[in-house]
Amino acid sequence: MMIHPLVTDSEQLAALCALWENAEFLAIDTEFMRENTYYPLLCLVQVSDGKNVAAIDPLAKNMDLKPLLDLICGNENILKLFHAGGQDIEIFYNLTGKTPHPMFDTQIAAMALGQGEQIGYSNLVNLWLGHQLDKGARFTDWSRRPLDKRQIDYAIGDVTHLAELFPKMLDKLVETGRGAWLDKEMERIANPENYANDPETSWQRIKIQSRNPDALGRLKALAAWREREAQHKDIPRGRIMKDETLSDIATNPPKDQHSLARVRGLSGAWSNNDIGKRLMGVITNAKPMPKDEIPSKKRGVTLGRNxxxxxxxxxxxxxxxxxxxxxxxxxxxxxxxxxxxxxxxxxxxxxxxxxxxxxxxxxxxxxxxxxxxxxxxxxxxxxxxxxxxxxxxxxxxxxxxxxxxxxxxxxxxxxxxxxx
Structure with missing residues (x-):
């Protein structure tokens, strides 16, 4: 296998993508940071077709990722391999509005082969390939530059092993007649609707005891407002306001902006700053939730006797x-x-x-x-x-x-x- 050094310019990347254009599959992994941003910050993309493997630096100056994104999210002739790829797919969706397709997830394949519901990558590699992975670089700050050799080796190793795992797992799936079992699961994971972050539906993730239409209407409006504020500032939504605070305000709205100083979870500055003013505007203009939108307290079906x-x-x-x-x-x-x-x-x-x-x-x-x-x-x-x-x-x-x-x-x- 040809291991390419860290790819830091667009010309190098375009040349590699030309090599990968006719690949049967691409094993893909990412390294990212999401502690301080609304959208995950992509710090590294690792790709292997089983012949050429590289780590690509999205943070390099003037790096143009378009050839790579076109391969991953636009080329339907190449199978994309992930392990527990939900967060990786989310990143590509955020960058392109599309998801990788078709795809194969080794964690889901392992479910069909009796290796647990959420087997970790290290355990899977050890089980199938007999390799003990060095996970020492796993929790490093991937946004810092320069990256050292240990970090790059660790990152490249993930897709190198993934490219080795795939044919072995595929053979076993064919042997056991279970390959078709995975089709619907893979399509479900690749569905773009799973990764769309619609501010208008963000309220559904927040716990609230009240079923009062006024309170739920405020909750919906406040959650959408918080989401847009966080997106605009590119910071985690919790940095704007915690769920508990948002739920409390929806249930017991302050009478005026000055009262925001007494809301637990908000600083006193909200009583006279611009964001506090915008918050009060949302509360004032919130409409009651229509009855047909109010969720039932009981989720799922109601079971009868026994x-x-x-x-x-x-x-x-x-x-x-x-x-x-x-x-x-x-x-x-x-x-x-x-x-x-x-x-x-x-x-x-x-x-x-x-x-x-x-x-x-x-x-x-x-x-x-x-x-x-x-x-x-x-x-x-x-x-x-x-x-x-x-x-x-x-x-x-x-x-x-x-x-x-x-x-x-x-x-x-x-x-x-x-x-x-």
Missing amino acids: GSHVADLLKLLLKIRSNEMDVAPRLISKADELEKLAAGVRKDLDLLEGWRYDIFGHEALDLVEGRIGFTVNNGKISTFKTGGEDENKPADAILDMAAQNDDNRDNPAPEKDTQI
């Missing part, structure tokens, strides 16, 4: 099946989907479609509709078909089957199973 127990049985079934198949449970189904299924929802559930239905969804449906139950034999939990008159018994009724075993619990017989 519904939570049915959801617990579904989670147990998922744990059993995922252990048997050696796959991360979260890749098959998430808790909220299981709760919806337990509550009677049958439409728009991923677990009732495609490969998820084939390996788990059909059995989950059988459990909810009473066609299977659980048995404990020699300490091991497994499922059984209820059969006969129990074939269409609802899952909450299956819970009552446990009562039939009371006598067996008092006088256990070794030849019998315990059924739930």
Whole structure:
């Protein structure tokens, strides 16, 4: 593999991008800082096609990243490789308004191969390649120049190993027939809507107890205002105002700007400065939230009688099946989907479609509709078909089957199973 020194000028970068234009894949990683800015400050981009690897310095004087961004976010013929790439993708979205596509995330691939739900990169490299990574440079200040050799070696090493990991993981996915499992997850991660930061929806991230339309209207207006202030100044939103303070002001608005001096979380200067004046203007002009926009206190579905127990049985079934198949449970189904299924929802559930239905969804449906139950034999939990008159018994009724075993619990017989 040709390792290029730190790329610090546009001509070098353009030449490298010409080499990468016909690549089968590009392994990509970034180093960034976000402690003092609203948008993550991109400090380094590492790229490898398995033949040429380089670290590119976006902070170098007059650096033009366009050829690289065109490759990463514009070339649909090249597969882009990441590990836990959410923050990397966010950076490219902020720079271009687009996301890398198509893409492959090794952390998600590891879920399909039974290596945990959020395996770290170091552990993945050690597991697949037998390399112990030096993570000493991980928490350095990547915005400082010059970068030393250890930092550059560390950064380049990440994409070098990523390029080695990909073909090995791909072969295993093909061997196990699980490659198609990842398609929808990869498309979900690449969806630009995940990275759009709309000030008008920022209020939804803030906790507030009140469901009063006036308070929620102020919350929405204040959150959007804070977001725009932070974007304009390019500082973290918390530097403008903490969530707790914003929520308090929305619930108990000050009568005038002078009263801002008594608001916990704001300095006394807000009582007579320009930002305090702008804040009071937002409070004064805020409109009550329309009733159809007011969120319910209860999130998700409302479970009926024994519904939570049915959801617990579904989670147990998922744990059993995922252990048997050696796959991360979260890749098959998430808790909220299981709760919806337990509550009677049958439409728009991923677990009732495609490969998820084939390996788990059909059995989950059988459990909810009473066609299977659980048995404990020699300490091991497994499922059984209820059969006969129990074939269409609802899952909450299956819970009552446990009562039939009371006598067996008092006088256990070794030849019998315990059924739930």
